[in-house]
Amino acid sequence: MSAKETEGREKPEGLQGKLLALRSSLHPIRKAAGTRLRSIRTTINITFTVIFVAIMLIIGLTLYGRFVRVARQNAIEATQKTLSQSSQTLEQYLNGMRHVSDAAYYSSIRENDIGSRRLLEELSLLYEADKESIVTIAVYSSSGSLLAAEPVANQKMEPDVTRQEWFQAAIEGIENPHFSLPHVQNLFDADSYRRVISLSRSVDLNTGDEPETGVLLLDFSSSDIEQMMQQLSGPLEGQYYYLCDSDGNLIAHPQKAQIMEGLLSEDTSDAAKHPDGILEETVNGTKRTLIIHSISYTGWKMVSVIPNSSFRLGMLNVRLFIEILLLMAGMIVLAVNRVVAGRISRPIMELNDSVKAYEAGGAPRIEPGGSMEIRHLGRSIQASYERIDRLMQQIVNEQNLRRISEIDALQSQINPHFLYNTLDSITWMIEGGKNDEAVFMISELAKLFRISLSKGRTIIPVRDEIQHARSYMNIQKARYKDRFLVEFNLPEDIMDCCTVKLILQPLLENAIYYGVGDMDVDDGGKIIVSGGTEENGIYLRVEDNGFGMPEETAEAVLTKGERVHKHGSGVGLVNVHNRIRLLMGEQYGLSVESEEDKGTKITVHLPKIPYTEENRKKLEGKGDGN
């Protein structure tokens, strides 16, 4: 909207536009607020979710780590227990064989002559007592000759017994029985080859006169030990057990055949040298845990091997379970957070929607919901909007009033009667040859109209308003043939102050028509225009010594409408009074004093504002409601 459009002709649209502009000025604030509100909801959502997920992750990882450690520890302890129990069982088995060997030696061989029938019977009894396990009980001389054997069988001719490991170990370790590694028995003819473990010891033989050294051999099936080891199983998948001697030679292993064939390998060197306990090692890049337990009397080691991957495999279910739990909790938390964030932010969003509706031109109706603070905010915003609406309406009303007043004031200047009478007087003067007086009248009329228009301005200097009044009075004096006097007494210091235009002329008009206009020359009618500075500003005064008016009329003249005189312009005191109040403020305007037959004094109260372009625009803008 241009300033010209706003000035006089299209003020309603201008006002409407400004109203909408005012409302729209709230838009950036609303937009910013709306953006912040959306992020508040999202921020609440994200913050709660992140915090919860972080806490759950920490708890989950801690629990999982703890569980893994505990589970691993439990698996190791369970394995150690198994190893201990199995070792005891194996030791009992080996002790059983030792007891058989002891019985054969101490009860039979030492008590009987070698080759005696009783010896053979006792050896036979010992064999029969446990022939499921015992393969052979045999006695050899120190030169390797077979002296006695159960069960009876043909001895193989080829093998040199003295070169077999069990025989050499017995001869070398005289005091101690010796357990060999599992091997295929190569002593007697048999239908099948038997895997045996040889328990051999050096014995003293009763051969008659002098005792001789011999070797007692007890071959028992290695399958008992192999089965015992095969039955061992760990709590973890991939875990296995094996038995080796102190040099790392395998005695029993679930994959012994594959290892002997070279299809697989087992590194037993570390386990064989390690004391009882737990050993962590890496073989071919694979980490594993060995749990070692020694077997008494033999130097054998029972070893449990747990690949570290077995621990992880065992924990797979737990890990999956924890992940599922975390995921479910996360989904629930996400949904709950959304609900909570929504509930917290909904009243704010509704408030925002209400503001949006108002900006779009709706009624200032704010939905007061939510927490105490939001409700207070809503009420405050509603009160603000209502106040804005009232102020806007007030501005509109004032602008309308001002427009009407100015239109009326302008209308008075082009009142046909006044113009007609004035032109008529000019015509009369010209016809009467009073050209100078006619020229004077025309020039005064021109001045009058020029100041009336004042380039469309509403605020003019006091000087111009006085000139307007002078021009008007000069015209009227000519018409009234100087029946009254006019005096102008104004100090210079107020001449360059701001005033509303066309305020003195109506007062002078009233002074003429209701005061001195009908007085005779001899009555000495007089109109005095004066002015000055007062406490709150400046004043302009029009006073006459005419007929005056009753007090009650004087009191009501500014409120009860205008008296339209048939000779007057029709613009009354009320118009002037309202225009001054509109443009200058309500504390300014007219004050009327009158006494019948004494005269009337009307004072115009104005602020003392120096006339500058800036002040003029401010005062005129104030009148526009800006």
Add this chain to the structure above:
Amino acid sequence: MATEKRRFLLIELLLAAVLSFLLLSLVLDRRQKPQKVIGVVIHQSSEASWRGFLSGARAAAEDESVVLSVAENVNLMKASDFDKTVQDTVSSGAAALIAKPVTGGAALELMQALSGRMPVILAGVSDASVCSVTPDNYAMGHSVGEEIRADYESGLSGKTLGILLPEESAGDAQQALSGLQDALDGSGVKILYKVKNSLTDTGGADVIQRQQWVDIVAALDDNNLGIAGELSLSRNLHGAVVYGIGKSEKNLHLLEKKALRAVIFPDEFTMGYETVQTAVQGLSRGRSLSPRTIPYKILRPSTLFAEDNNALMYLMSR
């Protein structure tokens, strides 16, 4: 608002999809995974000569977590019997097949056809179009000839030789025979007979005894070697010295008793183990089958219990 709701639903859907995947993993992990079945079809599988092979196969099955389904003691001398047994094994759910066809021709064609849709491994016999795990039959036959030459040195000229072969046409015996003949080529030994026999015990003994008397008998399969060894032990082979290819404990006993002069002993345990390993590899996607050659040992009575043969004796023992 709508955008925010859409985003929320999208995230929840994504999480639900991941949750479903994890739940499925948990259920599948808890459910015992069905083990894959590998069918084994060999002639007279319960015979002692297959003990080493089946031990190795079972050990490999346990290591690889698969199940072996061995056709029990089937007579596969007829191609139709072999065909039926193979079809029965496949229809029972075998995911891979290990077979030792006794007959060639149609049996091998069946193996070739099957190898197009499942892993098929031939054990003990080689074929150009089907993966095989087998000892070098030609080399084993050649070794028999070399042992004969080593014992007789230049004295083979004028000696007579009888060759015993199994009654099969799968090719392994033929390859061994070629090796033997190539080894003895130029030695001056005279081959008086080449007899195919698959009868066992007395039936087989009769077949052998009906042959001309020879100085040396070379048996190119375990069954004939055992029969010839028994005859030699009981002095019913007219003083002939027996050499051959064997894989059973019985022939080791005969060797120990010197009824056999030398035995070429293929590593049956390794053959059984690697056949199953190869089949398992074939079950993995994208892995092609690679044929393997199995080693063998040359055994003499004096070396039977040598340290080098500990593994063999361990596997042959009980």
